Each structure stands twice: as C-alpha cells, then as structure tokens.
C-alpha cells in the first residue's frame with residue numbers, strides 16, 4: 001500500500017496573557033477545517049497549536065498572581081488546552097515553549113546558525129523602563145513607558161545578533177521561486193517591498209529578561225521572543241530529530257496579518273541560516289473587528305467563543321466565521337449577524353432540509369430510503385448540478401475560499417428546497433405510479449443531502465455526523481474519500497437513523513441576551529481563573545478583572561489610572577428583559593454617556609433624573625443584556641444582599657469635575 005502524502009499545518013503559538021477569544025478561535029477553526037479536509041483527501045495530517053510562554057509580560061503577570069512563572073504558565077496552558085478540547089479544536093500537537101523538547105530545539109537552531117556564521121555578539125541600545133525591567137520597543141529618548149507612564153532610560157546591553165541583512169537576496173530569490181509561499185497575494189507584495197527596502201540585523205537574545213530559554217554557556221543571555229516562538233513549529237514535530245517524524249517542513253503556517261512579517265522574513269531566514277528546509281506556505285488572514293477596531297485583550301472588546309458554542313453549538317460558530325468573511329480580509333463580528341445566519345442558513349437551510357426529507361421518507365416508506373425504478377428529467381438535472389458542484393467545492397476549499405465553498409454547498413440546499421416545492425411529493429397519492437414518483441423525488445433529495453453532508457463535514461463536523469447517521473449511511477462521514485465522491489453512491493433501502501435535533505430555531509433577542517449574559521459571567525473576576533486576570537492586568541487590560549484583592553495595597557500610580565468624574569443623570573429607563581438594570585444617559589462634562597447600572601430594583605428611574613453621581617469614565621465599554629454601557633456609576637454595596645446606594649455629594653459640584 002502506498003504511504004500517504006503528509007500535510008503539516010500550524011496555528012500561531014498563542015500568548016499566555018489571556019484566554020482565547022474569537023480571533024484565536026478563528027485561526028484555530030480554519031486550521032481544523034483544513035486538517036479535516038486534507039484527511040478526507042487522503043493525507044496524513046498533523047496540526048500543531050500551543051502557547052508562547054516566555055518574556056517580560058509573563059514575568060510580571062506571575063508576580064502579580066504571586067506565583068512562580070512556571071506555575072503561572074502551566075495553569076494558563078491548561079486553560080488554553082482545555083478550552084480547545086471543549087470546543088472540539090484540540091490539535092494533534094500542543095507545544096509549550098517551556099517544554100524541554102522546545103528548549104533543546106531553540107538551543108540547537110541557535111547553534112546551527114552560529115556555526116554557519118550568522119550570529120554575532122554586539123551591543124543593543126534602546127529605551128528601557130527601570131520600573132518594569134523591560135526595553136520599550138520603538139521608544140525614543142525622552143519617551144515615557146507606555147505601561148507605567150514613567151520616563152524611560154537609554155540603556156545599552158550586550159546581545160546576540162542574527163545577520164538578517166545577509167538574507168535580503170536569498171529571501172527575494174526564494175519568494176520568486178516559490179510564488180505561493182506568501183498568501184494572499186496582497187500580503188506578498190507588502191513583504192517583498194519590505195525586504196527590498198533592506199533588512200537590519202536582529203537582536204535575538206537579552207540579558208535583562210530572566211524568564212526565557214538560556215543561551216547555553218552564555219548566561220545571563222536568554223533568547224528573545226521570536227527566535228524562541230517560531231521554533232515551536234519545528235519542536236512540535238521532532239526538533240533536531242525532525243527527519244525521523246517526516247513532517248517538516250510545514251506545508252502551511254496559518255497566521256493573522258499582524259505577525260506575517262515574522263513568519264515570512266525572520267522564520268525562513270533563521271531556517272536558511274541553519275540550512276534547514278523552509279516551510280511551503282504562510283497564509284495570513286485578516287482580523288475580526290469589533291465596532292471597526294481590532295479585537296484585543298488590552299482593549300477589552302473581545303468576544304468569547306464558549307458562550308456562543310453553549311448557546312448555538314460550535315458548528316454554528318465555525319460556519320459563521322468561515323461564511324461571513326472572505327478569508328484573508330478583515331471582517332466585523334456581530335452577534336446579530338451570527339444569529340441571523342444561524343436561523344437562515346442552518347436552522348431553515350440544512351436543518352430543515354434534513355428533517356423534512358427524513359420525515360417524508362418515514363411517512364411514505366416506513367423510514368427506509370427508497371430505490372426508484374425510473375427518474376424524471378428534473379431529477380437528472382438536480383443530479384447533474386450536484387455532481388458539478390462537487391469539484392467546484394473541493395477546489396474552493398483547496399484555495400482557502402471557504403466562504404465560496406459554503407456558498408456553493410448552500411446553493412445545493414436551495415436547489416433541493418426549490419425542487420421539493422415544485423415536485424410536491426406531499427401532494428402525491430398512494431397509487432403505484434405516484435409512489436414510484438415519490439420514491440424518485442425522495443431518493444434524489446436524500447442523495448443530494450448525503451453529498452451536502454460530506455462536503456460540509458470539514459466545517460460542520462458535529463451536525464454532519466448527525467445527518468449521516470440520520471440517513472443511515474454506513475461508516476462515518478469523516479471516512480468518506482472526497483476525491484471518490486460521486487452522485488449515485490447513496491446506500492438505499494437502509495433504515496433511517498433516529499432523528500436528532502440539528503439546529504433548533506432561536507429567538508434572536510433572547511439568544512443574544514443569553515450569549516452576552518454568559519460572556520459577562522465568564523469575564524467577571526469571580527469566574528475566570530486568577531492567573532488570567534493577573535495576566536490581563538499585567539498587560540494593561542482594563543476592567544474589573546484587573547482589580548487587586550481587597551487586602552492588597554496599591555500605589556498612587558495605580559489609583560491614578562482610574563478616571564472618575566462628577567456626572568449628572570439626564571435620562572433613566574428600564575431595560576426590557578433585564579429586571580436589575582437601568583439604562584441611563586449621564587452628562588460627564590465633556591460628553592453624554594450611556595451607562596447601564598444594576599440598580600433597577602432599588603431606584604425608580606424618574607427619581608434619578610438630575611441627580612449627581614460619581615462615574616468611572618475610563619472603563620472599556622461593554623454590553624450588558626445587549627445594551628452598551630460606557631462607564632460605571634459608583635455605589636456602596638450595603639447589607640448581605642449588596643443593596644446599591646449611589647455615591648453622591650452634599651455640596652453643589654460642577655458636572656465633569658474630576659474625583660481625586
């Protein structure tokens with residue numbers, strides 16, 4: 001038997017300074033879709049993901065959490081790994097940059113680069129924050145530290161440098177000889193002109209960071225971020241013994257556009273310097289945006305995957321992420337669009353076609369898929385349309401055109417709906433002729449549904465497995481070979497499986513409220529692990545998550561980060577479906593803000609109008625029960641039930657005055 005062709009793909013190795021949001025989920029979902037697709041095309045596939053665990057941010061976060069770095073990253077890696085598992089996105093290899101096998105690989109790669117003459121020692125001069133113990137990238141003399149706001153100092157330290165400048169020509173030659181290495185094409189042009197503009201040597205070690213992989217025999221040098229992180233792709237599949245595993249070079253690195261330069265310039269250069277094989281392709285997708293700005297932990301505008309998966313199922317989220325945005329471009333995330341697509345494409349589309357086909361077979365043929373004696377022209381036309389869609393869908397998947405692949409598949413679902421509407425099997429009698437006709441119609445529909453199920457499987461693994469067993473087809477849908485898929489392979493005269501709920505229709509408002517309520521709960525300080533909050537705090541994330549424990553003392557500079565002002569309530573109203581919340585508009589001097597406050601059970605809206613309150617004005621906005629809240633009203637929490645009592649002023653104060 002010929003051995004299978006291999007396919008090795010990776011997601012980025014994510015930072016441990018927070019938990020996965022929709023952005024990380026997007027890359028990982030795409031990797032999983034490609035993995036499933038390639039397996040169905042007969043490849044032996046390995047998919048790697050992991051956690052990027054070194055550096056100053058981790059040092060700080062661990063300090064904040066009061067635990068050693070190693071314990072901090074171990075807990076975070078467990079969080080990431082178990083969430084991927086819960087979402088059905090567990091990779092074949094999960095690499096942590098603190099793994100011994102990774103440490104060895106980084107040290108080995110460095111040794112090769114050094115032996116080949118591409119590493120030298122020199123001095124690095126940059127702006128350094130002595131309070132945070134970190135160089136501030138891109139800062140000039142006189143700039144303040146963006147984290148703590150204190151002045152930076154110009155510091156020179158000894159570093160190892162990588163001779164990136166020597167790779168300008170080799171890289172440009174490589175891009176020319178491998179025109180599909182950088183995808184999409186627009187990104188390739190960007191990178192080519194960046195490299196044409198000249199490459200500076202790169203500092204790849206630090207002596208001011210403790211939490212990193214040591215450079216053997218050169219302590220206190222530790223490897224600096226990218227030399228360490230990128231090498232994880234190689235350590236996941238054997239490191240120095242990569243030839244034994246047979247997976248390297250990677251066939252596909254999937255990344256967001258934010259890190260394309262590291263993957264298409266630094267990474268191939270490191271590998272060329274070590275004389276190791278270079279990956280075949282780097283695909284940089286766009287960003288998921290929230291209100292037109294990039295979702296990120298530090299802005300506090302992240303969408304979490306778990307509440308969506310709990311409410312609508314993971315397949316719905318996978319479908320939305322791939323269908324909504326052209327792969328490669330930026331796209332906006334909205335719960336509204338998510339639930340709309342769920343109801344229209346999944347509940348009314350695939351779900352409805354499967355359940356009505358099964359119900360008609362049940363009713364007319366005692367649940368056995370009929371075998372027709374003859375076919376009509378319109379049956380053959382649908383067969384032909386489906387057959388020609390197969391090749392088209394495979395090509396689109398292969399080209400990473402997921403939205404178009406799904407569009408073609410859903411085109412078939414639409415065609416089947418139309419076919420049923422015009423053939424009206426429900427209007428036919430039980431005469432022999434009519435029964436024959438019903439057999440032809442229902443077996444045609446069932447065959448189309450089988451093909452749709454196979455084609456949609458990489459994107460909708462759970463629900464297509466259900467449809468497969470509903471159709472009583474043998475084996476498992478994931479074992480179907482895509483290249484052998486043809487019209488006419490439906491196993492007929494088999495008994496249908498048990499009907500299972502596929503995509504129950506949901507009420508949009510209610511679904512969104514429930515997703516948001518779950519998301520708020522997950523983001524609340526009580527719910528998420530303390531280490532995640534310490535991580536968010538250390539990296540500048542706003543919100544309650546960053547609040548220190550009650551007993552912990554903070555410095556004046558921490559207090560100064562909270563901006564509080566006198567506000568005056570202009571309007572107040574109840575929120576339908578949220579009995580604890582009031583929606584307020586509050587004048588804070590410079591603008592009118594909409595703020596939700598959990599005081600509805602204790603304050604009458606009308607009685608609040610005109611009242612002066614203390615408002616936290618620099619909290620990141622968030623949605624409460626679907627309503628945006630941009631700020632927080634300060635209240636005392638009184639008694640065991642935590643009754644809110646609004647903070648106020650005995651003397652007249654100017655609206656907008658700052659509280660200090």
Ligand code: ME8
Nearest residue numbers: 012013014015023027052229230255256287288295
């Ligand atoms: O950069 N939209 O880790 P990271 C789409 N550790 N994708 C998004 C996204 C968004 N809003 N936000 C994040 C690192 N991503 C390094 C990588 S690799 C050797 C080292 C995805 O945790 C996207 O894939 O910041 C992006 O490139 C990645 O998460 C960044 O993850």
